[in-house]
Amino acid sequence: MPPDDNQQKGDVMGRPANDPNQFYQSALIALEDIGLQTALDRGAVRANVAREASMNQTTDRARLREQAQAARLRGLHDLPELLEQVEAHISAQGGTVLWALDADEANRHVLDICRRHDLRRGVKAKSMVTEEIELVPFLEAHDIRMIETDLGEYVVQLSGDRPSHITMPIMHHTKESVRDILMQQAGMPHADTPEQMTAFAREALRGEYIAADFGISGGNFIIAETGHIVTVTNEGNGRLCTGLPPVHIAVVGIEKVIPTWEDFLTLYQLLCRSASGQQMSVYMNAVRSPARTDENDGPEHLYLILVDNGRSDIYGSEYAEALACIRCGACLNTCPVYQNVGGHAYGGVYPGPIGAVLTPLFKGKANAVPLPFASSLCGACQTACPVNINIPDMLLKLRHDLQDEQELIWQGAMTGFGYTFSHPLLYRTAGFIARTAGSVCDRTTGSVYDRTAGSGHDSIGKLPPPFDGWTESRDFPPFAAQPFRDWWKQNRERKK
Ligand code: SF4
Known part of the structure; x- marks a missing residue:
């Protein structure tokens, strides 16, 4: 049944509405968007091929996945103790660890830090949890200027758009549409090649790092045995955000803690191969303290904000395995649904198969009813997942949960009928x-x-x-x- 005219319009930019419950209507818009279809054909399909080729280069890919899955499950099993270890290490090194139960508390922590140190201008590396808590709009509403420094996020910010992929936020754009945004919104002279566009963005962002009072990063992993916060990037912006400004604030979900550096080496290999088909990323940054007295550079203050925001509830549920996700994006690239409708149709921060699990869990199942059904259950997501998360099984469980909730409504309705008829x-x-x-x-x-x-x-x-x-x-x-x-x-x- 086609959506009505109103629903087909999407938001003011003509994109699908940012509402998971509008998935079907949003998917129809996406399917008719020629530019999006071109971008997905180039981006998602290419990334999928690169991942497969890279995984085939490993000596024993099945064994590697088993090790990676074991590392994540061990980390989750011992999560409370590992988090305490992290706090002890960072505090001992002169950093400050803050805990945030929800998005509001996390944002308030950042604002308090800004006020304490009189910070007005920040640079930010890519981070999914900061998208989840809507940190940038919150800070901007409090007159703190924030610049996204990941190239994709920079383009998203310039165009007032939303990211559409976990690792490639402008998966929905073509090279040509990025060029148009940079020319129209940032004054870039005409450019034809990605190298020219990247050089322009690099030049524009360099001054922002130097002028920034503080930098915000996420964290791909936190290593419990030493307390290091690790960021994995290809652009070097993570290192500039965490090392150049006088204050570094790392905002990280509590599930990102892993026990040891050995676990990291396993997970790092798989993260890079699964995300982009690379054997390793261009940059890997590990910090656990402000600059020491014998160091010439580095921030004067380091804050780590550990964000719960619904994770404890998932941890105690039958969906705990979803917390093992290392945000590589491989399940998105391989999913036939994502390959056709893209990320915006999912209407949440986390798109694709893992988003169809996480969004109902984070936002409430009633607020994302269509997402668990946005899958053929072909199993491609689990096959691609470097930590072997059983996404199809969780999608089925969510469908059952939703069905049970419907049953309750049905039972309530029948009781009402019975009473009325008597x-x-x-x-x-x-x-x-x-x-x-x-x-x-x-x-x-x-x-x-x-x-x-x-x-x-x-x-x-x-x-x-x-x-x-x-x-x-x-x-x-x-x-x-x-x-x-x-x-x-x-x-x-x-x-x-
Ligand atoms: S569920 Fe697996 S494949 Fe999907 S983003 Fe997470 S780790 Fe990657």
């Missing part, structure tokens, strides 16, 4: 309301049923929310203009 006055009142509402629906939703003439389509065109789901793909018969009880009285009286 109370004559209530029944008559309900009949009157239904007939009145039915004629209002006829007038407001364009049903062509003509009660007086008894002609036209014998149905109500569309029910209003929250009942509109029923009439999306079926007709709703109109209520009889005259209750059967009245008709019976009339006909009996006539016979007497």
